[in-house]
Amino acid sequence: MQTLSEQILSRAAGRTVMAGEVVTVDVDLVMMHDSLSPSIIRVLHEELGAERVWDPERVAVVIDHVAPAASVQTAEKQAEVRRWVRSQGIRYLFDVGRGISHPVLVEEGLARPGMVIVGSDSHSTAYGCVAAFGTGMGTTDIALAAATGQTWFRVPETVLVRAEGRFRPGVSAKDLALYAARRLRADGATYAAVEWHGVEFLTIMERMTLATLSIEVGAKAGLVPPVFAESGAILPPARAEVRRPALQPDFLQVQAGARYSQVLTVDLDRLEPQISAPHTVDNVADLSELGRVAIDVVYLGTCTNGHYEDMAAAARILRGRRLAPGMRMLVVPASAQALQRATADGTLMTLLEAGATIGTPGCGACIGRHMGVLAPGEVCLFTGNRNFRGRMGSPQANIYLASPEVAAATALTGYLTHPQEVEARLPLEV
Amino acid sequence: MARVWIFGQDINTDQIVPGRYAPYMLKNEADLRNYPFVEHRPDFAPGVQPGDLIVAGNNFGCGSSREYAPLALRLVGVGAIVAPLFARIFFRNALNLGIPCFTADLTSILRDGQEVELRLEEGLIVTDEGQHIQLPPPPAFLRDVWAAGGIVPFYRQYGHFPGEAR
Structure with a gap:
């Protein structure tokens, strides 16, 4: 029996893996944004000696961190990134005004259940809103993933946050996430993944609130189970050209008997607005x-x-x-x-x-x-x-x-x- | 001798290098060496010497994925960082850049400004008072990355990622 992270990383590693193992995995999507792309491009070409990214259809570049440019130097660096995207034949450039990388990749159908997605942004845990294993990495790791299509992980233990009941009026997903931070503390899920159960009634973007805040308790990933049937949780259609696209949600599911290192139960009916x-x-x-x-x-x-x-x-x-x-x-x-x-x-x-x-x-x-x-x-x-x-x-x-x-x-x-x-x-x- | 710089707990990457001082925002990227702890501890960048030791509390490096935080520490020559727990992205970034990180709580054993000798190969700190502090040895796959000088030289040398010989 496996956690969601163990199921996803097993698939990506091509063998059954469990928490604690150090594994090399295939990545499905690499995201980089304007703030770090210039340094990623430099490491890719100058330090790694790679001429091209491993797959120009599985690297997404998003101009969101200073958009539109606020100074000559940020404008210059964004221009450099756009030139590089063209020269590499990278298919997905989301430029000024399209929005923040995380919702954009979900809206575009590029982030899908069961994928391994690495991004040059700590809030890449966001992709857990569609039950992808999303995680943030620095310049060098992203350059390596973009060059090779692979990365390495220690398969994380999982902290389970189990919500029960429904929010009272004026209370929402943010309050649940902040309450979890209050109880788990800033280091409470370091090196671990968080799974958020009992939140199937939330929309995809409400789930993103939980997934993004998972990094604030130190988590490597923050996953909501891939249940999309209930109210409002409409999974955007996958881009036809995305390879290994939509896993059927029943491919990936919560398994009874999966091991959790810690369980936090939250009674939503009693939850107050959190600050x-x-x-x-x-x-x-x-x-x-x-x-x-x-x-x-x-x-x-x-x-x-x-x-x-x-x-x-x-x-x-x-x-x-x-x-x-x-x-x-x-x-x-x-x-x-x-x-x-x-x-x-x-x-x-x-x-x-x-x-x-x-x-x-x-x-x-x-x-x-x-x-x-x-x-x-x-x-x-x-x-x-x-x-x-x-x-x-x-x-x-x-x-x-x-x-x-x-x-x-x-x-x-x-x-x-x-x-x-x-x-x-x-x-x-x- | 190396100087000990003591930091508290939950030091985040915005405290190490605020986003406003990112290379992306600078006219001259080499200026990054002037900015580690620029607001959190302004005496650090002017005073730090190559080989100096950062000794911090729990959860060092939490927050952003910005590799320019550990990069700024490498640019000023930080010899090693010792903390009871590192945030994972920071730990990975530091490993990738070849900055040794040891998992131990020395904040109540060493003093800010104390002179020590750091013997990296032995994982040993010898204080100016002659005290020997043995640091816990990191796992073999991490030692191999340090020995190679970071993840890029490791990958170029071995053709695979740490932890697996393919």
Whole structure:
């Protein structure tokens, strides 16, 4: 009996492998983004001596980390990456405005259940939302994988997070993920994988919230079982040209008797909105424990919570209301598809009418490089995944992580606010 | 002699090199050597000498996959890093770059600024007070990568990844 990671890595290694073994595996997809592509290209050609990537149809390049370019040097490096993509015949370049690599590769049908996907980004655990073994690596490992089509792993043990029940109003996937960080701590799943069970009712992108935050407890991968039948979890069609494409979900499934190194059970019916306070992701408390925390800017975005679902959840709370005086609210959609959907159904207009502003789909200020960098002393309520000191700009800024629902409620009041409080305190403008 | 630099627990890669100081963001990429711990500990980059030892608390290097964090440490010649637990991407990146990482908790045994001798082959630290500290030996497949000087020379030499002879 095997965990999801053991099943996927067995298939990729061509033999049955179990946790603890060190294995060489075939990778199905290599993702690199603009921030690290220049160094990956240099290692590939100059250090490894490779002339070409192993398969130009299985390398995806995404311009998302500084998109659009914010300086001459980032523009120059992006131009260099585009030239390289053309010279290599790489099929999948997702350029400025298409969005963040992780949702984009899922939307494009490139990330599929059962795949091994390595990305030059720690949040590549995201691909676990479609039950792919996604993991982040550095420049040299990605260059090696792009050159050879292989990498090596120690097959991870698995920490099981088992959710029971359903979220109460105003509580969502982010609260479950932050609660898991609170209990497991920042190193609780280091060298291990996380499996998230009991969350089949979530959409694919809501599952991505869980999968991306798996790295924040140290995990190598964060997988949601490949059950797509229930509400809203529509797996985008696989690209016809993707080789080894859609595994039938029954190829890969939770097996009774699989070994888990740790089990955390979470009662969703009792879960309150969770807040991660500065400056570590596992510094989590119930919102109700925190008292009055004034917020200067609300930032809704990232691969963790910049999806259509997140904008729609915020819009439901903001509809007919205005941001608190002096409040700024930045919305940076995770992908162009999310932005299009929010435009088509009026979600975007609701956000704009409330006083929010919109950035180009991409990573935005998550890495503190552009599009909403924080000043010393500023306090940000962020729907992203890291509140490390200096992460979004000044090391003297404070970042609180929370759900999009809490973000919207807070944007209306100016201080950390439970979404349920809004109804009572802020009647609709007529 | 090498100087000991003590760091706390959960040191993340944004503290080692903030994303704003990535090579991608710099006019001159060689400037990266000026930026390890630029905001977290501004006396580090000007004071560190080749061979110096980083001794840190639990979960060193958590966060981003940015290899330029360990690269910045290599550029200033950090001789080894000792921590009770390393975040996995950082550990892999450091291994790939040939920076020795030892798993041990020495934060309460060594002092910041203390002079020690690091004998890498023996996995031994000898302090200025004559104390001998034996570091736990890493698994053989990791020692082989260090011996080759990093993952790229290892791969070029052996034609396969660590842990498997193909």
